[in-house]
Amino acid sequence: MPKAIRDEVLQDFIDQFRSGGGMADSPSARSFLRQALGSDKANDLLNNVQTDGKREHFDFLDKIDTAQVASALRLEQPQTIALILTQLKPARAAEILDALNLDLQSQIVEKIGTMGRVGPTAVRRVEATLQKKLTLNVKEKPKPTGGAKTVADILNHAKKDLERRVFENLGSTNAELVEEVKRQMLVFEDLAKLTDQAMQQILREVDMAMMSIALKGASEGMRSLVFKNLSSRAAERLKEEIELLGPKPKSEVKSAQEKIVAVARKLEEDGKISLGKGGGGDEFI
Numbered sequence: 195m196p197k198a199i200r201d202e203v204l205q206d207f208i209d210q211f212r213s214g215g216g217m218a219d220s221p222s223a224r225s226f227l228r229q230a231l232g233s234d235k236a237n238d239l240l241n242n243v244q245t246d247g248k249r250e251h252f253d254f255l256d257k258i259d260t261a262q263v264a265s266a267l268r269l270e271q272p273q274t275i276a277l278i279l280t281q282l283k284p285a286r287a288a289e290i291l292d293a294l295n296l297d298l299q300s301q302i303v304e305k306i307g308t309m310g311r312v313g314p315t316a317v318r319r320v321e322a323t324l325q326k327k328l329t330l331n332v333k334e335k336p337k338p339t340g341g342a343k344t345v346a347d348i349l350n351h352a353k354k355d356l357e358r359r360v361f362e363n364l365g366s367t368n369a370e371l372v373e374e375v376k377r378q379m380l381v382f383e384d385l386a387k388l389t390d391q392a393m394q395q396i397l398r399e400v401d402m403a404m405m406s407i408a409l410k411g412a413s414e415g416m417r418s419l420v421f422k423n424l425s426s427r428a429a430e431r432l433k434e435e436i437e438l439l440g441p442k443p444k445s446e447v448k449s450a451q452e453k454i455v456a457v458a459r460k461l462e463e464d465g466k467i468s469l470g471k472g473g474g475g476d477e478f479i
Contacts, residue, residue: 251281251321255290258328264293266327272298276305277312277320280344288352299356300363306348307371309340342371346378376459380469382408382451385458386416392458392467393423399457402428406435407450410442 255263255278267275267290275294279287279302291299349357365372385393397405397420409417409432421429461467 251317252278252324253282254325254328255282256286260289260293262328263290266324268294268298272301273305273309274320276302276309276340277317278324279348280306280309280340281317281321284344284347285351287348288356291348292352292356296359296363299360300367303345303360303364303375304368304371306340307342307345307368307375309344312340342374343378345371345375349375350379377452377455380455380459382455383413383416384469385455386413386419388419388458388467388469390419390423392461392469393419395461395467396454396458397423399461400454402432402435404450404453406432406439407442407447408454409436410439411444411447411451 267278270278275298279291282290291302294302349360361372361376385396388396405420409420421432424432458467458469462469
């Protein structure tokens with residue numbers, strides 16, 4: 195067998211072994227590998243692959259100054275930078291994103307939000323190229339990439355002003371992605387963590403009929419926060435409305451919850467409440 199073909203087959207075996215796919219991690223596959231390479235070489239290879247499979251892609255970037263990483267990434271295409279950021283922990287990805295220029299930030303976020311599945315070979319190739327530029331060791335472990343949820347996870351760890359800048363610039367080119375990311379960043383149950391004052395502001399803006407539908411699928415903690423920030427009479431009336439509603443489609447409950455979350459985000463944008471993220475204004479004491 196030509197060496198090039200043998201190496202390609204061996205690399206495919208290693209990739210399957212790492213991911214746990216196919217028959218690579220079966221006794222028969224191990225036996226075949228030992229026959230092909232000899233017991234000592236095969237055992238060494240299997241041990242190395244098992245150890246290597248526990249590593250994460252691009253985690254060497256955690257050891258490099260953010261400015262240095264950003265400087266290296268500015269020369270890459272937005273699609274490439276997007277792929278790299280999806281492989282990092284959201285907090286680290288947010289730091290690097292914040293160090294890039296505004297136009298590039300918006301392009302990268304859009305690429306992440308619209309990215310499909312990326313094969314391990316492509317990720318490994320990008321990683322090897324970046325590793326060579328930064329002359330550090332490569333460590334790897336496949337991770338999910340792309341989508342609005344990934345953008346939301348990154349921006350949830352970013353400063354408030356970075357979130358605002360990205361949404362303002364991206365809104366003109368992909369408003370649909372912005373809205374989806376916002377929905378992923380804050381869900382109805384997150385409102386249970388708000389202060390009484392913030393909940394009172396929301397209740398002033400929300401129709402109680404909508405709130406009764408939203409609370410059909412809410413936790414006891416969320417219900418309790420709402421009820422205690424209403425007058426005794428209003429709270430009893432709301433409880434009665436919920437009981438009289440009867441079963442509601444899950445989609446209708448979710449829609450009501452999303453509308454209330456949108457009200458909460460608008461109140462935060464107007465500076466009337468805080469949803470708990472720093473970096474965008476004075477701290478309340």
